[in-house]
Amino acid sequence: MGRRANGEGSKPYQVSKGRWRADVTVGTDPISGKRIRKPVYGRSQALCAAARRDLIRQVEDGTVTIGSAPTLQEWLDHWLYTIKQGSLKDSTLEGYEAKIAWLNDTRLARTKLDKLKPEHIETFYARKRAEGKAVASVLQLHRILNGAFKAAVKRGKLGSNPLLKVDAPSGRSDEAFEPPTFTPEDARKIIAHAETLPSAEATRWMMALTYGPRQGEILGLGWDTVDLGNGQIDLRRTLYPKKWRHGCDDITHCPAKRPHLCPSRYGGGLFFGTPKSLAGRRSLPAPKQVLKHLKKLHAEHLALNKAEGKRRKPYTDPNGITVDLVFCQLNGRPHRPESDWKRWKALLEECGVDHVRLHDARHVSATMMLMLGIDARVVMDLMGWSQRTMVDRYQHVLDDMKRDVAAQVGDALWAGPKPPEDPDPQPVKDIEEEAAGDAIVVDFDEWKQRRVG
DSSP states (O other): OOOOOTTSOOOOEEEETTEEEEEEEEEEOTTTOOEEEEEEEESSHHHHHHHHHHHHHHHHHTOOOOSOOOBHHHHHHHIIIIIIGGGSOHHHHHHHHHHHGGGTTOHHHHSBGGGOOHHHHHHHHHHHHHTTOOHHHHHHHHHHHHHHHHHHHHTTSOSSOGGGGSOOOOSOOTTOOOOOSOOHHHHHHHHHHHTTSOHHHHHHHHHHHHTOOOHHHHHTOBGGGEETTTTEEEEOOEEEEEOOBOOOSOGGGOSOSSGGGOTTOBSOEEEEEOOSSGGGSEEEEOOHHHHHHHHHHHHHHHHHHHHHGGGOOOEEOTTSOEEOBSSBOTTSOBOOHHHHHHHHHHHHHHHTOOOOOTTHHHHHHHHHHHHTTOOHHHHHHHHTOOOTHHHHTTHHHHHHHHHHHHHHHHHHHSOOOOOOOOSSOOOOBOHHHHHTTOOOBOOHHHHHHHHHO
16 A cells, blocks of 8 residues: 555554544644644544544544643633633623533533534533523523634634534523512502601612612612702613622632632622613603602702711722712612612511512513503613513513403493482381381391391
């Protein structure tokens, strides 16, 4: 047999019992100019030859991985904390971390990138769905992986993106939107009770029930974005918590197991940011009832600034952004989201309203505006939605309410006629006393019991 042609790879040779190997040139080192050869293996000579042919096709297609491929976990860590971290919002980064954490200590995470198959990922998705994860959550992981794989292909760490052969998770989510148990009647109870509370509490919950601002938008609201003269509120800032991270070189030897207790902790705290979309940056006209409480609250803040002196000052976040907050503690610092939730829960108990999430107040605001016939485009602007699909989620809620109205109208129009009233009703009398000519009025229940006896 003659010499094999360049690019055909070596002839399979046996390296141990039941294990064959062949080597294929996959590229050239840009510095030394030496050939880069990659081995393939098989349990028989024929299987090894088939693997060699497959690798040759990858070289010809330009989809082969040169060098040692990292594991999926190694690449995701590099992609998230080196490539993407600077371009992601803190809240988005934490969301990515939560989804990637699904892969921790799994066989899929330990698989090298060049060994990943579409079936590996499909099996993992199916297992997560069986565990009860929502379709939307699995779809988020799919998009994260897709971004990481695209970057790996671009940098030569992966020959081709395996997700190109995987269908994106789809189907009806088990967490489909349902009408909130929080009703307009509940909202009226809360409003009535809020009128009896201090100005800060009254204004906080009234604002939540009018146009349904998000929690971070209310907690991050500053007096610089409130026009008391024109009754206008600009929502262009949000307050969000950022998790603390370990600052120790070796976490296993840190005296504190939790990052927020670490002596060298970093990165955490309450930060000011911007809404997640342009639609979230909006201006709202304040109803006169809310504006009245806002003016009263502003006057109280001015008085507190004088009374507290240096103990009270505007809050400056770790990035150096300073805001004179509308809703804050006595010293001017913001309320943490968890304390805000506790106050909401206590409020519902005081009003005798069943416990619902604070975010459900936002659902009620949207439902009430749509029920009043306000144009969907206006509702989207007031709620800070960028997609029409958010309005469509409420359609079946409105349909249910309209059916209730139709039933009430039907009952009113098709109700049977009432029996005519006796123009001169006679009191019920005891039979024996009536026979004796004595017209003493007797209680009907008492008379009934005597008759039965």
